[in-house]
Amino acid sequence: MKDVAKFENLFRQATPLFLFGLLLAVALEPWLPYRDWLRATFGDDVVLKVAVLFLIGYVLLLWGETLRLHGLLTGLLEAFKAFGREQGQTGGRSGRGKANPKARIEAARLLIAALASDDASVRATSHHNLVRLVGQDLGTDPAAWQAWLAEQEK
Numbered sequence: 001m002k003d004v005a006k007f008e009n010l011f012r013q014a015t016p017l018f019l020f021g022l023l024l025a026v027a028l029e030p031w032l033p034y035r036d037w038l039r040a041t042f043g044d045d046v047v048l049k050v051a052v053l054f055l056i057g058y059v060l061l062l063w064g065e066t067l068r069l070h071g072l073l074t075g076l077l078e079a080f081k082a083f084g085r086e087q088g089q090t091g092g093r094s095g096r097g098k099a100n101p102k103a104r105i106e107a108a109r110l111l112i113a114a115l116a117s118d119d120a121s122v123r124a125t126s127h128h129n130l131v132r133l134v135g136q137d138l139g140t141d142p143a144a145w146q147a148w149l150a151e152q153e154k
Helices: 002-027 035-042 046-090 101-114 120-134 142-153
Strands: none
Touching: 002 046, 035 046, 046 101, 046 120, 101 120, 101 142
16 A cells, blocks of 8 residues: 555656656757657657657556546445445444445545645544544544554455
8 A cells, every 4th residue: 555655656746757858858859869860760750759659658647547536536435425324324323334345445545545635624534534434533643544444454
């Protein structure tokens, strides 16, 4: 889970640098080293072709990320719907019970990630919803919730 978060963070940070580098390569194409060799080997529009190739790859990565996020958010919404139905049936007792365990875990995973937000209101809301969803309070430390999540995933 930590490796995924590190990759996502690196991807988010590297995106503007990558796009700026691509912009520079296209804008400074007349002054690129080995420009004549590149043109003779790959054609006059080699820089444009490479830029388009990288942008298509990047768009495909973003598309995959939107599919992943859609699945996570759908799981989160399903967990909260099940939680709401369960609360209505149990008279407001603990969030554990009949709710779809897989959707509950996905919802918890998103809320745990949100505990690391820079925004205090996002952290507070995430903590509140985690407590409601799980039925216990492990505090606001994401590490404690990560340990709980690892135990639930076993």
